[in-house]
Amino acid sequence: MSMKQKLINFFFPKYCLNCQKLNSWLCNDCLKKIKLSKTTCFLCGKNNKFGEICSICLYYQGEKGKEWYINNLIWTALYRQKICKSLITSLKYGGVIEIADILAKLLNEKIKDTYNLKDAEIFYIPSSSRQKKLRDFNQAQLIAKKLVKKNSNFNLNNNLILKKFKQKQTSKNIKKRWHNPNQFIYQGKSLQNKNIIIVDDIVTSGATLNQVAKCLKPYTNKKIRGAVIFKS
Numbered sequence: 055m056s057m058k059q060k061l062i063n064f065f066f067p068k069y070c071l072n073c074q075k076l077n078s079w080l081c082n083d084c085l086k087k088i089k090l091s092k093t094t095c096f097l098c099g100k101n102n103k104f105g106e107i108c109s110i111c112l113y114y115q116g117e118k119g120k121e122w123y124i125n126n127l128i129w130t131a132l133y134r135q136k137i138c139k140s141l142i143t144s145l146k147y148g149g150v151i152e153i154a155d156i157l158a159k160l161l162n163e164k165i166k167d168t169y170n171l172k173d174a175e176i177f178y179i180p181s182s183s184r185q186k187k188l189r190d191f192n193q194a195q196l197i198a199k200k201l202v203k204k205n206s207n208f209n210l211n212n213n214l215i216l217k218k219f220k221q222k223q224t225s226k227n228i229k230k231r232w233h234n235p236n237q238f239i240y241q242g243k244s245l246q247n248k249n250i251i252i253v254d255d256i257v258t259s260g261a262t263l264n265q266v267a268k269c270l271k272p273y274t275n276k277k278i279r280g281a282v283i284f285k286s
């Protein structure tokens with residue numbers, strides 16, 4: 055350990071967010087306590103191998119006017135677990151950015167076990183200028199960056215941007231979000247023959263991920279996959 059690191063640890067000690075043991079934000083014992091999710095269809099919860107959204111679910115969603123552009127969606131664990139909540143809260147609101155690394159490690163394992171891709175373009179949900187003003191980082195971008203560092207087959211794609219809207223998009227609109235005009239624009243090169251993985255921290259209805267997928271769809275002939283840390 056370098057002198058600088060020793061000093062940092064002395065003045066700002068790291069402690070496990072779950073059991074308060076010193077030296078890391080999540081000790082190995084508590085890491086093992088996170089109950090990892092099985093790989094299933096995001097919509098009906100039926101077990102499958104690659105996290106594909108099953109065709110029956112796609113059919114019923116279509117009947118309700120919800121068209122899915124995400125082919126596969128995986129997550130590491132359920133958010134309702136106390137440890138998972140502490141990790142996200144400390145990252146998002148406590149500014150403990152090292153937690154992004156712990157989360158990226160979990161996600162990388164899940165991606166390796168399920169998608170097993172030779173290469174992939176990694177996308178993340180871009181933050182709006184309003185969000186940028188409130189916080190100096192975007193947790194999805196941070197996790198995506200760390201993920202790419204852990205996996206040399208991945209390339210971080212920063213060419214997805216958020217359109218400016220006059221009207222604020224609040225959580226009250228979540229249900230309607232499916233039918234909102236697409237908030238994303240892709241400004242990069244063609245994605246033909248590229249595997250695509252969209253990364254985020256938490257998935258609830260999947261509407262935002264689906265909007266990103268819809269935006270990217272015209273640029274690719276391959277499947278569009280989602281990989282998020284926790285499912286709420």
Ligand SMILES: [Zn+2]
Nearest residue numbers: 070073081084
């Ligand atoms: Zn612990």
Ligand SMILES: [Zn+2]
Nearest residue numbers: 095098108111
């Ligand atoms: Zn299903």
